[in-house]
């Protein structure tokens with residue numbers, strides 16, 4: 001990795017390229033071993049350049065935002081992590097349209113929408129991710145999802161082109177988009193909202209915040225809902241019914257407050273979380289016949305079975 005890191009330093013600058021960077025500093029789980037190289041582009045041009053160099057050198061790379069839906073293995077990542085985050089987070093609003101860079105945080109965007117009296121983004125105000133990650137996941141909450149407000153994204157394609165793609169072409173579904181499959185990297189997005197009443201927008205945001213605070217274990221590190229919602233059911237309910245509230249493996253635990261969340265009670269390893277997920281899946285299947293699927297993305301190598 002010496003070579004790639006030197007190349008990137010040459011092109012992008014020493015302050016943007018870190019080596020052996022521990023991923024527990026960049027995930028909300030506070031878990032994850034070292035990434036060989038950790039690149040923090042400031043501009044679209046730098047992001048494009050980093051990806052071009054990785055591709056040219058045949059070095060694996062992985063793009064992250066706030067790492068809020070991510071479990072990185074204890075061995076870390078052999079390759080380059082490209083973090084598109086606060087460093088690339090410009091937001092502009094014209095009329096009912098918000099144009100953002102991929103690293104903009106949903107919470108900041110929701111505040112800006114409120115300031116402009118724009119409704120329709122309240123659902124996203126408490127999701128602790130970037131818009132890049134949210135588009136990839138089609139993030140959603142309380143009856144709203146990115147699909148409802150997204151007009152278009154700007155992506156870097158596998159052949160190195162930067163192009164605008166209309167939202168309809170992203171196959172946005174429940175926690176799904178076609179973006180990973182296509183190997184695209186989100187560089188920016190355009191969203192459209194409706195004119196609304198600031199007081200009402202603010203009240204809805206406050207109400208959703210209260211619901212989150214009262215129901216979710218926000219005091220402990222996690223990656224949000226660990227499992228996808230099975231059709232016609234709720235992962236948390238199934239886990240609770242299987243008697244797994246508070247069940248733990250090492251430092252990883254099924255939250256006592258909300259069984260749909262796996263939390264890091266302190267010192268959890270990625271392997272703890274991984275084994276816990278396996279055990280919960282097996283016991284829920286045994287109890288209900290339903291197979292849970294993880295919502296969180298896993299990066300790096302994990303033990304077999």
Ligand SMILES: Cc1cc2nc3c(=O)[nH]c(=O)nc-3n(C[C@H](O)[C@H](O)[C@H](O)COP(=O)(O)OP(=O)(O)OC[C@H]3O[C@@H](n4cnc5c(N)ncnc54)[C@H](O)[C@@H]3O)c2cc1C
Pocket residue numbers: 028062063064065066067068069070084102126127128129130131132133134135136137138139140141179184185186187216218222223224225297
């Ligand atoms: C306390 C808590 C509550 C949460 N509540 C919700 C909720 O209500 N609803 C919900 O949907 N989610 C929720 N989440 C999960 C998470 O916040 C969302 O999925 C969020 O959209 C992920 O954004 P991120 O920037 O953190 O992405 P990351 O976790 O960094 O990445 C997620 C995926 O997106 C990819 N990705 C990220 N940025 C880019 C980019 N620019 N281009 C291409 N690929 C990219 C990554 O490769 C990865 O596959 C919650 C998480 C926590 C910790």
